[in-house]
Amino acid sequence: MNRSWTLLLTALLAFACSQPTQQKEETTAAAEEQPVDKMEWWRDARFGMFIHWGPYAVPAGEHKGERTPNNNAEWIMHHMNIPIVEYEEYSRQFNPVEFDAKEWVSIAKDAGMKYIVITSKHHDGFCLWDSKVSEYDIMDTSPFQRDILKELDDACKEAGITFCFYHSIMDWHHPDAQAMWEPNYNQANWEGQEPKVNPNFRRYLDDYMMPQVKELITNYNPGVMWFDGEWIPDYTTEMGKEVYNELIAMNPNLIINNRVDKGRQGMQGMNKEGVFAGDFGTPEQEIPDTGLEGVDWESCMTMNDSWGYKHFDDNWKSSEMLIQNLVDIASKGGNYLLNVGPTPAGLIPPESVERLAAMGNWIDQNGESIYGTEASPYERPSWGRYTKKGNKVYAHVFEWPADGRLELENATHSIKKAYLLSEAGAELAVSGTTVTLPSDAPDDVDTVIALEI
Numbered sequence: 001m002n003r004s005w006t007l008l009l010t011a012l013l014a015f016a017c018s019q020p021t022q023q024k025e026e027t028t029a030a031a032e033e034q035p036v037d038k039m040e041w042w043r044d045a046r047f048g049m050f051i052h053w054g055p056y057a058v059p060a061g062e063h064k065g066e067r068t069p070n071n072n073a074e075w076i077m078h079h080m081n082i083p084i085v086e087y088e089e090y091s092r093q094f095n096p097v098e099f100d101a102k103e104w105v106s107i108a109k110d111a112g113m114k115y116i117v118i119t120s121k122h123h124d125g126f127c128l129w130d131s132k133v134s135e136y137d138i139m140d141t142s143p144f145q146r147d148i149l150k151e152l153d154d155a156c157k158e159a160g161i162t163f164c165f166y167h168s169i170m171d172w173h174h175p176d177a178q179a180m181w182e183p184n185y186n187q188a189n190w191e192g193q194e195p196k197v198n199p200n201f202r203r204y205l206d207d208y209m210m211p212q213v214k215e216l217i218t219n220y221n222p223g224v225m226w227f228d229g230e231w232i233p234d235y236t237t238e239m240g241k242e243v244y245n246e247l248i249a250m251n252p253n254l255i256i257n258n259r260v261d262k263g264r265q266g267m268q269g270m271n272k273e274g275v276f277a278g279d280f281g282t283p284e285q286e287i288p289d290t291g292l293e294g295v296d297w298e299s300c301m302t303m304n305d306s307w308g309y310k311h312f313d314d315n316w317k318s319s320e321m322l323i324q325n326l327v328d329i330a331s332k333g334g335n336y337l338l339n340v341g342p343t344p345a346g347l348i349p350p351e352s353v354e355r356l357a358a359m360g361n362w363i364d365q366n367g368e369s370i371y372g373t374e375a376s377p378y379e380r381p382s383w384g385r386y387t388k389k390g391n392k393v394y395a396h397v398f399e400w401p402a403d404g405r406l407e408l409e410n411a412t413h414s415i416k417k418a419y420l421l422s423e424a425g426a427e428l429a430v431s432g433t434t435v436t437l438p439s440d441a442p443d444d445v446d447t448v449i450a451l452e453i
Contacts, residue, residue, distance in 0.1 A: 038253040039279060039296055041162065042224070044372040045114035046330050047363075050166070050300055050339035051104075052119050052307040054126050055090040055142075057344040061310030073341070074308030077124050077172055084173060091126050091136070095143045099346025101151035105159045107348055111356035112363030114371075115162035117226050117337060120149060120216055122166075122308075125173025129219070133211045136173055153220045162223035165216055169209065169259075170229030176204035177234070201234035210243065217250050226282075227259045237262040237276065244277035255279050257298075270297065283334075287325065291332035291375040298335035301325065303352055309341040316351050319358035320445045326359070326370065327396045327446055331385035333375030365422035366448045369394035381409040384446065394421065395449040400441035406449070408433040413453035421448040 052074050061073040063080045070079045077087045108116055121127045127137035129149035139145050149165075156163040171177035178198060198204075216222060225247060230240065240261030247254055256279055258264050263276030269283035270292065280296035287299050303322065304313045317325075322338065329336045340352045363370065369387050376386035377393065383406065384398040395408060408415065411433045418428040418435045422442055428449065429436040441447045 036253075038255060042115070042255055042280075042335065043296065045162070046335050046370050046373065047111075047113050047326060048115040048117060048164075048298075048335060048337045049108040049111070049113045050117050050307075050337045051342065052122065052166075052339060053342045054119060054122050054124060054128065054308070055087070055094045056122070056124060057096075057309040057342065058090040058093045060344065061306065061308075061312060067312065068310075071305040071310075071313075072308065073306045073310035073313070074119075074122055074124075076308075087124065087173075088136075088141070091141045092143070094126075094138075094344060096148075096342070096344060096346030097144070099144075099146075099148065099151075099342075101148075101155040102158075104152065104342075104348060105155040105161055107353055107356055109159050109161060111360040112367060112370075113161070113338075113356075115164055115223060116152070116156060117164040117166050117224060118149070118152065120165040120167050121171070121212070123168045123170045123172055123229055125168075125171040125177075127212070129216070131212055131215060133208060133215065149216075149220060163220060164222045164224035164226060165220075166226040166228060167213060167216070168229040169227055169235055170232050171204070171209070174204055174208060176200035176208065197234050205235075205239060205243075210246065213243075213247065214250065217247065217254065221251070222254070224255045224257070225260070226257050230259045230262055230264075235262070241277045257282050269299075270295070280335075287328055288332060288334070292334075293375070297333075298337050299325075299329050300337040300339065302339045302341075303355060307339055307341055309343050309349070316355070319355045322355055323359055323362050323445050324398060327385050327387070330370050330373050331376045331380070331387050331396070362443070362445065365443075366446070369396065369421060369448045369450070378410040378412065383409075391453055393451045393453055395435075395451060397437075397441065397447045397449065398445070400444075400447065401437065404437045404439055406435045406437050408435065408451070411451075415451050415453060417452040419450050421450045425450075 054074065056074045056076050059076055061068050061076060063076060063082060066080065068076050068079045076082065105116070118128070120129060125136055127134060129137065130139040130147045131137045135141065138148055153163050176198060213225065244256055244260050247256060258271055258276060258278030258281050261277040263271035263274060263278065264282060265272045267284045267286060270281040280298055283297060283299045285301055288297070303317055304315045306313045326336045340348050342348050373387040373389045377388055378386050383401065384396040387394045387396065395406065397406065415430050415433065418430045420426040420428065420442060435449060
């Protein structure tokens with residue numbers, strides 16, 4: 001009898017001791033099976049560089065002594081009604097001998113940007129890589145004959161920056177994609193005219209556009225495909241969903257914007273009611289008034305007026321405005337895609353470099369309050385913005401209170417501790433929802449106060 005009990009106890013003890021290891025193995029296996037949210041890195045990044053560059057940098061907003069009537073220099077072919085054969089001359093003059101991929105990526109990284117989105121092909125149809133599908137590219141048409149995207153891809157990998165592409169669905173150069181408008185067959189000049197379709201657009205999509213996009217995904221493995229030009233009548237919502245599904249089948253982790261489909265509502269950039277493909281909304285040249293709960297979005301904006309390089313565009317936003325735009329967007333749970341338009345020689349304009357350096361200096365001190373944050377849990381205060389990460393809320397003070405007392409407007413949590421983020425955690429006195437500040441703002445643009453809640 002005693003022997004039987006001994007054997008039973010020994011067996012029970014062995015079973016009990018085996019459970020933690022077994023449970024740990026099962027938990028680990030279950031965790032490994034959980035799908036990774038492909039949007040996680042993108043949400044954490046919050047700040048990226050947009051680059052508009054191509055042959056349109058050569059005329060720089062001026063053709064035959066006349067300046068384009070529109071802000072967008074990259075649309076000069078359309079706005080100035082330049083025939084294809086005439087515009088091709090600019091592609092043969094596009095010779096950016098001062099282009100340095102490492103320098104560009106270094107400028108972006110020093111500014112605190114985590115990803116780069118460059119125009120692999122804009123509406124003019126010119127490609128910045130050695131495409132096997134077309135000869136209208138940097139290697140076959142331009143005297144430069146260097147694969148710009150390959151050099152940038154290598155530089156981004158070395159710097160830990162995610163490389164991404166903007167790609168135009170519309171194409172003014174390809175005969176199967178040109179909408180047949182009067183008076184010029186080669187222009188998408190729709191103002192005041194009824195839209196006409198190209199009966200061969202499906203052939204363009206199947207035999208040209210999609211093979212090129214697949215080249216980009218295969219050769220460079222971009223983090224994002226940022227489509228544009230989806231508004232043309234030839235492109236349908238069925239095509240958009242088809243493109244999205246084909247690319248996701250190639251790479252399930254690829255992030256694709258909502259302009260792959262036909263859902264967005266103009267510059268607002270967010271989808272109208274209905275079911276549309278795309279992983280994030282794309283407000284253009286504007287910031288939504290409030291956060292968009294449960295929706296990923298990214299405001300793409302210029303530093304001056306034009307996306308592409310325009311030699312007479314001197315309407316530059318201040319560094320202060322750009323920093324506060326970044327904070328405003330992060331406070332609402334969005335990303336900021338800030339544009340540069342390099343010169344035809346291949347240089348990022350000094351005005352852009354100067355502003356990006358100022359942003360980088362601010363982010364060096366305050367990046368914790370931007371990266372990986374979520375939308376503010378509180379309504380917008382009169383003196384600035386809030387961002388949030390974990391158990392911390394960051395008060396971004398744009399307007400320093402004259403009496404040295406900051407009222408944490410709309411705060412609904414109790415504040416355990418407050419300190420200046422940029423000054424090695426210098427602690428501040430807190431009484432209820434009032435923080436006592438130094439008499440002078442450490443940063444006139446935006447002083448960040450970390451609040452442990």
